Amino acid sequence: MSVKAITIPDILRIDAQYMPLFRYALGSGILMLLVATIGNGISYIVPMLALSFLGPGSKMPSLKEGLGFVIVVIVSTITGFLFTKYFYEYKLFYILILGLSLFWIFYTDKLYFVAKLFLIISLLAFPVPDYGLNTTIWAYALTGTLIFGAIATILVVYVVFSIFPDPVNDNSKQPDKSVSAGLSHEDRLKNAVITFFSTFPVIIAFIFFGWGDYLLVLIYIVVLTMIPVPGYKPGAVKFFGNIIGGAATLLFYWLLITVPNIFFFILLYTGTALLFAFRVFSGKPSAQYFKTGFSALTLIIGGAILSTDQAGAEIGDRIFQVMLAVLYVVFVSVSVDAFSKYRLQKRKKIQKSQINKISG
Numbered sequence: 579m580s581v582k583a584i585t586i587p588d589i590l591r592i593d594a595q596y597m598p599l600f601r602y603a604l605g606s607g608i609l610m611l612l613v614a615t616i617g618n619g620i621s622y623i624v625p626m627l628a629l630s631f632l633g634p635g636s637k638m639p640s641l642k643e644g645l646g647f648v649i650v651v652i653v654s655t656i657t658g659f660l661f662t663k664y665f666y667e668y669k670l671f672y673i674l675i676l677g678l679s680l681f682w683i684f685y686t687d688k689l690y691f692v693a694k695l696f697l698i699i700s701l702l703a704f705p706v707p708d709y710g711l712n713t714t715i716w717a718y719a720l721t722g723t724l725i726f727g728a729i730a731t732i733l734v735v736y737v738v739f740s741i742f743p744d745p746v747n748d749n750s751k752q753p754d755k756s757v758s759a760g761l762s763h764e765d766r767l768k769n770a771v772i773t774f775f776s777t778f779p780v781i782i783a784f785i786f787f788g789w790g791d792y793l794l795v796l797i798y799i800v801v802l803t804m805i806p807v808p809g810y811k812p813g814a815v816k817f818f819g820n821i822i823g824g825a826a827t828l829l830f831y832w833l834l835i836t837v838p839n840i841f842f843f844i845l846l847y848t849g850t851a852l853l854f855a856f857r858v859f860s861g862k863p864s865a866q867y868f869k870t871g872f873s874a875l876t877l878i879i880g881g882a883i884l885s886t887d888q889a890g891a892e893i894g895d896r897i898f899q900v901m902l903a904v905l906y907v908v909f910v911s912v913s914v915d916a917f918s919k920y921r922l923q924k925r926k927k928i929q930k931s932q933i934n935k936i937s938g
Contacts, residue, residue, distance in 0.1 A: 598634065601742045602858065605632045605737075606628070607851060609624055609628050610847050610876075610879075614843065615840070623699065624731060625876050626880070628735070630690075630695075633869065634859050634861075638735065639732070643690075644736070648728050648729055650693045650696075651693065651697070655700040655721045658701045659700075659718070677778055680698065680778065680781075683698055684769070684770040684774055695801060700721075700724055772914055773803050776910045777803055781796065792902075794896065794899045798899070799903045802903060803910070816904055816911070819866065819869070820871065820900060822868065822871035826850065826872075828897075830875065833846060834846060847879065850875070854868050854872040874900055877896075877900065878897060
């Protein structure tokens with residue numbers, strides 16, 4: 579006679595349909611705890627990046643996939659560090675190779691979306707040190723932060739999937755390893771071109787003007803531009819989603835200052851993640867708004883409260899930086915849509931003119 583193992587969901591009588599929600603909340607909370615206690619530098623981005631492993635449709639990665647993800651991050655961060663260290667002074671050559679590398683990342687369908695983000699951040703953050711730090715010192719710190727983040731992310735994903743497993747007979751579709759997976763060569767090339775020309779001019783400006791204090795803007799512009807948004811109004815989703823995230827961040831902060839304690843902070847953050855999870859996993863059109871909003875909240879809270887004693891002022895500054903990034907991305911999105919419609923109308927006019935000539 580076989581004995582069934584008793585799990586935490588059995589003890590708490592959690593229905594199978596709520597497993598992903600608790601994974602989402604618990605995984606986010608554990609990573610935020612790690613960042614709050616032993617994180618440094620820009621480690622506040624780790625919980626936001628990890629959400630891709632815990633979102634709707636996610637599955638526990640295999641051992642091969644987990645090791646592959648960690649290896650990609652390790653190789654990319656070390657390569658980014660060495661590349662910057664030895665070639666950064668040769669600006670034109672550096673920018674050329676950086677541009678080609680970014681275009682390949684935007685185009686390829688061989689990498690997990692979150693691996694792409696880690697790889698891009700490792701390339702972008704090296705030449706834009708924050709707060710006037712020496713580039714080499716910043717690069718060393720960033721290398722350790724990203725490698726720690728990748729390992730912590732995979733371990734936490736395995737832990738939360740073990741605590742809140744999917745049903746044995748669950749046949750839901752395994753999510754594509756890349757947002758570009760399944761797209762044709764032409765579609766991937768088109769998306770890569772749009773993403774590249776939306777982000778690279780900003781990257782060049784950050785490098786030449788040394789806007790290290792606004793590194794968050796650069797990172798969030800790249801993240802928002804790359805995140806796929808189903809439907810026909812991606813600009814509206816990104817704008818109003820971040821409005822939701824900013825409002826929730828202010829409420830979160832006002833609650834936190836009543837009990838300024840690390841344990842209360844983690845409980846509050848995990849509870850907030852669970853509340854958002856009910857919306858994110860609802861399957862409704864509004865889910866995308868709350869998914870974007872929680873990413874914004876995670877990025878702002880992690881970067882502001884955990885890195886300064888003047889959290890109140892920092893919260894406002896971070897929200898301003900995030901909304902600045904959002905406005906830029908929305909502007910680019912609207913401009914691209916308008917240009918696409920213009921080209922389509924122009925093509926239709928040409929075709930109509932040709933038909934009239936043939937018929938006439």
